[in-house]
Amino acid sequence: MMVSILSENVSLDEKFGCEHGLSIHVNLNDKEILFDTGASDVFAKNAKVLDLDLSKVDHLILSHGHYDHGGGLKHFLELNNKAKIYARPGVFDDFVSVDEDGNTRSIGLNKNLNYGDRIVYTDKEFQLDFDIELFTVESRKDCMPLGNKRLFVNKEGRLILDDFKHEQNMVIREGGKAVLFCGCAHNGIMHIVKTYRDKFGSYPDAIVGGFHFGSRSQGSTLDEKFIDQTAEFLIETKAECYTGHCTGVKGYKILKSKMGDKVRYMFSGLQFKV
Ligand SMILES: [Fe+2]
Numbered sequence: 152m153m154v155s156i157l158s159e160n161v162s163l164d165e166k167f168g169c170e171h172g173l174s175i176h177v178n179l180n181d182k183e184i185l186f187d188t189g190a191s192d193v194f195a196k197n198a199k200v201l202d203l204d205l206s207k208v209d210h211l212i213l214s215h216g217h218y219d220h221g222g223g224l225k226h227f228l229e230l231n232n233k234a235k236i237y238a239r240p241g242v243f244d245d246f247v248s249v250d251e252d253g254n255t256r257s258i259g260l261n262k263n264l265n266y267g268d269r270i271v272y273t274d275k276e277f278q279l280d281f282d283i284e285l286f287t288v289e290s291r292k293d294c295m296p297l298g299n300k301r302l303f304v305n306k307e308g309r310l311i312l313d314d315f316k317h318e319q320n321m322v323i324r325e326g327g328k329a330v331l332f333c334g335c336a337h338n339g340i341m342h343i344v345k346t347y348r349d350k351f352g353s354y355p356d357a358i359v360g361g362f363h364f365g366s367r368s369q370g371s372t373l374d375e376k377f378i379d380q381t382a383e384f385l386i387e388t389k390a391e392c393y394t395g396h397c398t399g400v401k402g403y404k405i406l407k408s409k410m411g412d413k414v415r416y417m418f419s420g421l422q423f424k425v
């Protein structure tokens with residue numbers, strides 16, 4: 152499968168735009184997948200540079216209900232009139248982040264777009280196609296990303312800590328390879344990968360997505376113990392890792408120093424084969 156990073160925080164070179172967001176295009180033998188849309192139309196502009204026609208995308212999967220993953224939905228609907236949009240129930244809730252000074256910021260998706268019958272709400276385990284499966288992490292056993300502490304849902308004026316049941320992960324199998332895609336890994340990257348192992352009996356060949364080592368509302372605070380544990384665990388899985396976005400450049404550098412060749416930065420504009 153060919154993986155193209157269409158939106159990410161840092162670009163591969165000046166041909167490509169970047170933003171605080173994530174969007175990943177996957178080209179399979181018989182279909183095209185989009186995993187998230189980034190925060191704006193950056194994913195669509197970068198797709199053009201890479202000569203990818205987004206009207207051909209067969210399935211759009213939303214990893215979770217934050218604007219930096221679904222902010223481009225409006226543009227996607229303008230470009231594509233066939234793909235269903237697979238999302239977890241609650242994905243359109245009113246998500247809010249609270250900074251250190253107590254200022255709140257809306258970080259949810261636009262629920263008022265003309266979605267028609269395009270949205271498909273997924274179960275905790277969802278077989279999308281014979282080679283594509285989605286799953287949600289049920290319970291939390293490992294330490295969770297520090298950044299989650301500032302992320303809430305506004306329920307009738309009351310801010311409730313986000314339980315991230317609106318987050319899902321995607322598994323694609325092709326040519327004997329299994330790839331695990333995650334958006335922000337709010338449920339903890341180690342926990343997500345361990346859930347994958349318990350479910351499928353082995354580790355994926357590759358892991359692609361954000362690992363949530365830092366967060367915007369936290370400034371530059373990094374949970375170094377969490378990064379150390381994650382690096383140790385990911386090395387054990389022997390998976391090829393591609394990360395960026397909420398992993399943060401600083402977090403990535405620490406991870407890279409521990410994982411070496413087993414981890415690469417997923418710049419917007421980067422394409423790789425698995
Ligand atoms: Fe997020």
Ligand SMILES: [Fe+2]
Pocket residue numbers: 172173217219220334335361396397
């Ligand atoms: Fe994110």
